[in-house]
Amino acid sequence: MDLVERIRSGNKRTLSKLITEVEYDTETGREALRELYKYTGNAHVVGITGSPGVGKSTLVARIVKELRKREISVGVVAVDPSSPFTGGAILGDRIRMQELACDPEVFIRSVSSSAGTVGRTTKNIIRVLDAAGKDVIVIETIGAGQVDLDVLNVADTKVIVLMPESGDEIQMIKAGLLEIGDVYVINKADLENAARTKSQLSLAIKERDGWIPEIVMTIATSGEGVEKLVDAIFAHKKHLEDSSNLRKGRLEAVKSEVVEILVEKLKMRFYEKFSNARYSDIFEQVLDKELDPFTAAELIEKEEGL
Amino acid sequence: MKKGKNIRVLIAKPGLDGHDRGAKVLARACRDAGMEVIYTGIRQSPEQIVETALQEDVDVIGLSILSGAHMSIIPRILELLNESGIGDIPVIVGGIIPPDDVEELKRRGVKAIFGPGSSVNEIVEFIKSIT
Known part of the structure; x- marks a missing residue:
């Protein structure tokens, strides 16, 4: 069997090895991407970002569980920071996801943010998972800086995770994160002032290309609100498909x-x-x-x- | 543009004891030595560990175990690694393992066992030497 067939038939060892080649941008990796390219574009890519400690990993684990309940296969790319001095990294996002480790329809890969090329690396890893037939691919970003935006740019649906008391009104009207999200999550919604954070947020976000970003309240540790969050992600997917914005967005990305x-x-x-x-x-x-x-x-x- | 490949190490704690200090210290030492450490935390089943090694394409698997269940858990992990076609990934073990068991586990394929008093540098150097 050749590489493409092995990837398409879900051989995990081949998939895993190829992701490493792609990560290091090797000749083998590039050659495989050329061949696999025509099989990509079917997966819906969901990017999850938010400050460190806001509950991204826990939320991702819950989202994946909800997707599996709906019999949707999932790929996860979890990005963690690496040391600018040694290149070393502790990739610990899996800790919250290990329950999912043995599900044959879930493939989780941890990536370090090294070398400043993580945006492109992530994009190509997504392609490999996409060609391998995953229906939804979830990317979890580090939660800080430009690197995050580079990674987030490859997502079809961008989910921004906040928590109560994560900033005053001025934070809410600053440029950046609150302009690019398609779905906003207020996690740890059982904390005080969650409702106030929500109302401030709803004043800060606005309609873009015919889509009004949804705000969903969640408690990732218990799973509360996650069903609604997944619904919101799919509502956005449908919006993209109906409005031809998906093609337009992807054309820009190709360019x-x-x-x-x-x-x-x-x-x-x-x-x-x-x-x-x-x-x-x-x-x-x-x-x-x-x-x-x-x-x-x-x-x-x-x-x-x- | 990319520099040489970083060593990827899986550090996992199989079994039911929660003493993860050693695993965490080693994880940090490996990080500082420029390695990428996939850290899974405590109470991992052999199946979870092997699946993680498979999906993360690691170069080494480090198991920390202090519960005394090593003679049932570690051979099971080695068996599953072989079944998954990744029996070539070296496995090292840290924890409290009696001398007789050390011999037996090595005979079954564990590359090295680091007991109490092992220096972190020694372990890091060993990982470098086998990858």
């Missing part, structure tokens, strides 16, 4: 991915050119303030006929 690949290639080509000392004069001049970096770039552009 930016191809551009990204081109930029990467160009970058490599420039570094190669720079390594053979041809432009070292220019760099020295910039360092000595005889040239500014903008002019330097223009000179190189001209030289290269760009």
Whole structure:
């Protein structure tokens, strides 16, 4: 059996090994992605983000359980931070999900956020799981910084998890998270002031492309509200399918991915050119303030006929 | 652009004892040595451990056990690893294991056993040497 067949037939060992190849962007990994690409695009990708400690892992475990109750197969990609110094990481999201470890229709993979390429890595891991036939793929992000947005960008439905007292009204009107979510969760809804957080949140979010983001109250530790949350995710999926926004969104994503690949290639080509000392004069001049970096770039552009 | 592959270690506690300090200390030491540690926490069944190793494509499995049930749990894990086609992943064990059992477990395929008093560095170096 060839690789594609083994992946499509659900061979876990092959799937797991291939994810490693894809994670390290190896030749084998790229070759497999080329072949698998036409089998992707069927899974619905759900991104879950929110500050550390807000209950993402517990919630993801509950969501997966609810999906399994509905006989939907699931892939999970759980991203945890890695050390910028050693590259080491403790990937501990599984602790909350180990009940699901032996379900043959669930595949969970922990990923460290190393090398600043986690957005692309995650996207390609999702593709492998998608081609392997998972109906829904849940990505759990770290919960901090730009890395999160890179990861979240690959999701069809973006779920933002908050908790009561997670900020005053000013936090609520800041730009960012509260603009990009499709579904908002107020977890730990049994804490005081959950209702107030909800009303502040409902004032902060607004309609986007014909979809008014839903707010769902949950208590992940008991599972309360999770059914409603999964309903909301599917309502958003249906909205995307009905409104042609899914295709539009994915077309944008395709465009930016191809551009990204081109930029990467160009970058490599420039570094190669720079390594053979041809432009070292220019760099020295910039360092000595005889040239500014903008002019330097223009000179190189001209030289290269760009 | 990627640097060399990080070593991926699964650290799991099979059985019913909750003494996870050793496992956590080792997890941190491995992290500081640049490894990716998949930490599953306590009370893991052999099936959960083997499935996790399979899905996470780990290079080493570290089991911490202090309950005394090692002679029933560890052979079962080794058996399941073989059945799942990942019997090639080295297994190391930490905990309180009597000398007779140490020999027997090694005979059955456990790569190394680290008893009380083992240094963390020694374990980290051992993991590096077998991956």
